[in-house]
Amino acid sequence: MSSYAQFVEVILPLPLAGTFTYRVPRTLEQEVQIGKRVTIPFGRRKLYTGIIHQIHDRPPTNYQAKYVDGLLDDEPVIFDDQLDFWNWMRQYYMCHLGDVMNAAIPSGLKLSSESRLTIHPDYDGSLDDLEPEEMDILEALQTSDFLKMDELATLVRKTHLHRIIRLMSDKRIVVQYEELQHKFKPKKEIIYRLADWLEEKEKLEEIFDTLNRAPKQLEALMQFLQCSRTSKEKGIVKRQILVGDNGISDAAVNALLKKDILVKQEIEATRLVDKSSWAKHGIILTENQDKAFDQLSHALVDKDAVLLHGITGSGKTEIYIQLIQEHLANGNQVLYLLPEIALTTQIVHRLQEHFGEKVGIYHSKMSDNERVEVWKKQLTNEPYQIILGARSSLFLPFKKLGFVILDEEHEHTFKQHDPAPRYHARDAAAFLCKQAGAKLLLGSATPSIEAYYNGKRDKIGLVHLNERYGGIQLPHIELCDLNIERKAETMKGPFSSQLLQRITETLGRKQQVIIFQNRR
Structure with missing residues (x-):
């Protein structure tokens, strides 16, 4: 153990400048690591969760550093390149690291303020x-319905309680409420398995004989055995399948539990969709799509970013899928960004049909628990290879990001206005690609002025896709000058004579008319 005191610079989820210096207790010196979460005292009585940004041995000069209260992670939840990304965003958009932390991390990974504890x-x-x-903690809690962390620390005469409390929570001895609670709660599900003593075939046959007088219980056991043979984990059947899907009554199952024929367990279950059964479909590009694909492939060799200007219905998504396949074959991860309004079930299913369980979804409409699960999966050795999401997906951890697609790049919802950081996903994605050595593809039927200008000036690549898929013709568009109509006094209310004529002709053919208005 080093003879020098160890200090950490901590990012707090607060709109305050800089990081905050805390001293590391000797017991934690071997465990602190950049990117791990720590709980630290801030102010007189509040505890916050922060991210370790730096580790050093330099004490602050103007004040005495407080001690880190506890360490929350065994492994970092933030990678070093993510912290570099945060620092760039702080400088480029003139905000605080705490602002970036708040935007980046799901709230389920952030604990804040004080805690109240009670016996589970x-x-x-x-x-x-x-x-x-x-x-000592259990004895103190027996004297009161609830105790705050600072009250408990006073009673047991110990300051660093968080690790002990976490262990007691894991043992289901105490439970944390309100302020300093872990907002992420794993989803639980009930499973059943056959009791160990029934593994021998002869004993199982004896049970069948004893259950002849209890037909409901016999039916439940038979249904369990049938389901256990086809389940992914042999010998285990989920309650949802046995009771929910097959109509077995809880009373029959409970009777089997009381007779020690079945064993009940509660396990942690994922909220993420099971995609392992999805079919993998190949795609065949049209001649025009194939030409655009070749142009994109060559442009992405010479340029870090390319704009695909493809008219509506030209089949840009099929080209994206082909490019994604190439990057997956090279072992890269892919980030596919869409504005929230374009993240429809249709596009999600199209990607899932082609790539199945390789696809992860991440956007604000997901529950916080689902977003935490996606984040944690990205930290594992088997992360999602494709992330399909909104602008917040930029903050996810990636181990080998190789390709970023920003579809509908003209959409204003890629820009965050409030709160800080007021970033634009297009610019942030460009930096992220530069940092990771990845390629950026912008796609739009109506490109933004700046993206199209950069394409025309050869600062980024520019590829056109001007034919609709299947040879479908674009609609005929007529422009009507309302100034001329007003001067000629041919307007009727807000409608031009030309519009009214077309409506009359259409209704005369027994057809329908849709009128779009650009205001609510």
Whole structure:
């Protein structure tokens, strides 16, 4: 152990300049690591969750550093390149690191303020295997319905309680409420398995004989055995399948549990959609799409960014899919960005049909628990290879980002206006690609002026796709000058004579008319 005191610079989710220096307790010196979350005291009585930004041995000169209260992670939840991305965003958009942290991390990974604790309602009162500190905390909680963290620390005369409380929470001895609670709560599901003593075939046959007088229980057991043979995990059946899908009553299942024929377990379940059964469909490009694909492939070799100007219905998505396949074959991850309004079920299913379980979805309409699960999966050794999401997906951890698609790049919703950081996803994606050595593809039927200008000036590549898929013709568009109509006094209210004539002709053919108005 080093003889020098160790300090960390911590990013807090607050709109305050800079980072904050805290001293690391000796017991945590071997565990602190950049990118891990820590709980730290801030102000007189508040605790916050922060991210370790830097580790050093330089004490602050103007004040005495407080101690880190606890360490929340065994492994970093933020990669080093993400912190570099945060720093760039702070400088480029003139905001604070805390602003970026708030925008980047799902709220389920942020704990804030103070905590109230109580004894877990499922705690059976057993004192076996409890550490002395746990005994002290349990004794203190027995004197009150709730205790705040600082009140508890005073009673047990110990300052750094968070790790002990976390262990007691894992043991379901105490439960944390309100302010300093872990907002992410894993989804639980009930599973059933056959009792160990019934593994022998002879004993199972004996059970069948004893259940002849209980037909409902016999039916439940038979249905369980049938489902267990076809389940992904042999011998295990989810409650939803046994009771929900097959109509077995809870009473029959509970009877089997009481007779020690079935064993019930509660396990953590993912909220993410099971995509393993999806079919993988190939696509065949048209001659025009194939030509655009070749042009894009060559342009992406010479340029870091390329604009695909493809008219509506030209089949840009099929080209994206082909490019994604190439990058996946090279072991790269792909980020596919869409504005929230364009993140429809249709586009999600199209990607999932081609890439199945390789696709992860990430946007603001998901629950916070779902976003936390996606974030945590990206930290594993088997992350999603494709992320389809809105602008907030830029902040996700990537281990090998190789390609970013920004579809509908002209959309104003790629720009965040409030709160800070007031970033634009297009500019942020450009930096992210530069940082990761990835390629950026912008797609639009109506490109933004700046993207089209950069394409025409050869600052980025520019590829056109001017034919609609299947040879479908574009609609005929007529422009009507309302100034001329007003001068000729041929207007009727807000409608031009030309419009009224077309409506009359259409209705005369027994057809319908749609009128779009650009205001609510």
